[in-house]
Amino acid sequence: MRLWLRLARTAGVLAAALPGHALDRARGRPSRQVRRFLGRAGHAFGLRVTVAGEPLDRDVLYLANHVSWLDILALGGATGAAFVSKDDVEGWPVVGWLARQGGTIFIHRQSRAAVRGQADALATALAGGRPVALFPEGTTGNGTALLPFRASLLAAVEAAPPGLRVQPVAIDYGPAARKIAWTGNEGTGGNAKRVGGRPGPLPVTLRFLSPIDPVRAGGRKAIAAAARDAIGAALSASGTIDYRPAP
Template sequence: MTQDGAIPATRAVTPLGWLLIGFRLVLMVLVFMLCAPLHLLWRAFGFGRFWPRVFLASIGAIAGLHITVRGQPARHALLLSNHVSWLDIPTLAHVTGSAFVAHDGLADFVFLKWLCEMNDTIFIARHDRQSVAEQVEQVRAAMATGGALTIFPEGTTSDGTGLLPFKSALLSAATPLPPGIVAQPVSLDYENSRQVCWVGDEPGLDNFLRLLARPRPIRVTAHFLAPLAGEELADRKAMAATAHAKLLRHLSQ
């Protein structure tokens, strides 16, 4: 990061950084070539998301991600997490095996869409009111199958030092929760989050390459807070307000 707080541009990557980028990209391609066919074979026999979880965890490890877990992740949960970086995805996939809810802009990139669909990502068309009912059914079906499903209620990324307002509309499909599913806030705390975050006008590819160029590990602590209970689950607005307050209180400590 520069002295004025701006995110450094990709062109500032050192020669060593470019070597790290090349090395890590080769490893990522090799992991993909291993996991993709095994995933297709796995799915042909009706099994779950084992190989996408392996793939995402490997991507995080190759990128230098070091994960510490605090608290107890619920086994069957709707995870409500703050959103700092694309590394949030491999972090939560590694720890919980979670699927994700993402905005439909990602679906414009064919390869990225295919990678997301490997892990049962649900795409939300935020500006298409006519498809809301269908999206609600997709989210509820994903929760009903068990496991974990992650929503980033901020709707975008922040710099990790605070918390943007939660968009309660993103939780409309989760009210009421299916039987056996809990809503659990998750705080992702990055060491030097301002150097990791993806905010402002930085292109996504630049951010991706910039993080791959880092020689130092990227340390993140995933804090799993107590699940919401009682009146905290009354409706989507109560869920959003309570989860936001709990995460904000944790981040301010």
């Protein structure tokens, strides 16, 4: 019942946002409703978001750890960023349509040629100034550790316009991280039921860390390593995970 009530609230938020979204699109300007929808949908699902640090608002690629689909509601609602996602999400009912409306950049990871094309699309989005968010682990983790950051997903950084900065973001659910993590063979419906039906509010802190200059960092592997160490240190300091940088 709790899940259905939250879905009903989210549907109401969507219905309220659609007229303004359509008007913005008709006028050829970015929709102001996407960020509002994500933030309000997150609140409907219990998220209580706290922002720590100073988020950059343009010419930035956010690199964040990934625990749950709730990450998108939290980070998107706080920043208005466009997201990079696996291409299979594009075909999901309702969710795929919402992702496209939000400017999601879909990565076809099975084809190297397609990945190069998506890197160009990402570079184009970054050139427009809008923040873009990427989960470099490539999938959700278990909430107790960080997976390796895939440097291959950062190919677009090398083709990005001058002035781009990379900002690590630690998405910190505290002790609840392991309870909401989407791992193993858990299906989409089962995870939505378990996480969406969770009682009570769910505090999450978005820790915006010191930006990385891609030019000075020395390549995408170095960027991936520096971002992972920064996020790992932040989550370790809060007690969420135990992280030790690679030697």
